[in-house]
Amino acid sequence: MNLKKAIGREKSLKAEDLNIMPVMNLFLILVPFLLLTAVFVKISIIEFSLPGADAVQNKQQAGKPVVTFLTITEKGFDLKSRNFKTPFIKKEGEAFDFEILTQNLQAVKQLHQTSEDIIIAPVSSIKYEIIIQVMDRCRENGFPNISISG
Numbered sequence: 204m205n206l207k208k209a210i211g212r213e214k215s216l217k218a219e220d221l222n223i224m225p226v227m228n229l230f231l232i233l234v235p236f237l238l239l240t241a242v243f244v245k246i247s248i249i250e251f252s253l254p255g256a257d258a259v260q261n262k263q264q265a266g267k268p269v270v271t272f273l274t275i276t277e278k279g280f281d282l283k284s285r286n287f288k289t290p291f292i293k294k295e296g297e298a299f300d301f302e303i304l305t306q307n308l309q310a311v312k313q314l315h316q317t318s319e320d321i322i323i324a325p326v327s328s329i330k331y332e333i334i335i336q337v338m339d340r341c342r343e344n345g346f347p348n349i350s351i352s353g
Contacts, residue, residue, distance in 0.1 A: 268318075268320070269284060269285050269315040269317075269318040269320075270284070270285070270318075270320055270321075270322060271283070271284040271311055271315075271318060271320065271321040271322070271346065272284070272321075272322050272324065273321060273322070273323050273324070273337065273341070274324045274325075274326075275323065275324070275325040275326065275329050275333065275334065275337060276326050276329075277294075277326060277328060277329070278291075278293060278294055279291055279292045279293040279294045279299065279300070280292040280299065280300075280304050280337075282304070282307050282308070282311065284311045284314070284315065284318075285315070286314065287310070287311055287314050287315075289307045289310075292304055292307070299333060299336075301336065301337075301340055304337070304340055305340050305343075305344060308340060308341060308344040308345075308346065309344050309345075312344055312345040312346070318346075319345065319346055319347055319348045320346065320348045320350070321341050321346040321348070321349055321350070322349075322350045322351075322352050323337060323338065323341070323349060323350070323351050323352070324351075324352040324353070325337075325351070327353075334351070
């Protein structure tokens with residue numbers, strides 16, 4: 204038998220007797236650590252539309268569909284379309300030449316005014332930022348239906 208129980212001097216634990224300092228110390232360390240290691244991601248949305256069934260039927264009735272193909276390599280851009288072949292657009296130093304790409308996209312659009320489709324084929328080493336800039340140029344110059352090929 205316990206001697207304290209026998210004597211009746213055993214103290215019961217009260218709420219004010221609980222030692223919460225170890226828990227507070229744990230939270231003091233964990234909260235800043237979790238905030239510092241959290242990854243804050245900026246999510247952006249690229250709006251693009253796929254051609255509907257009506258657009259596909261209209262293109263089939265109009266004749267052969269025109270597909271514009273844009274290859275992005277480490278050396279520059281290569282733009283091809285039916286009845287239209289541009290010279291290779293070389294990279295100027297470390298920057299891609301988006302002005303010449305824009306001019307060539309406008310020329311393709313003038314030649315094939317009903318065409319709205321373009322296929323972009325980047326090499327695996329091309330940065331995502333460059334692909335997005337190319338997609339923006341394509342949308343601005345009348346090619347809203349963008350496909351990415353690997």
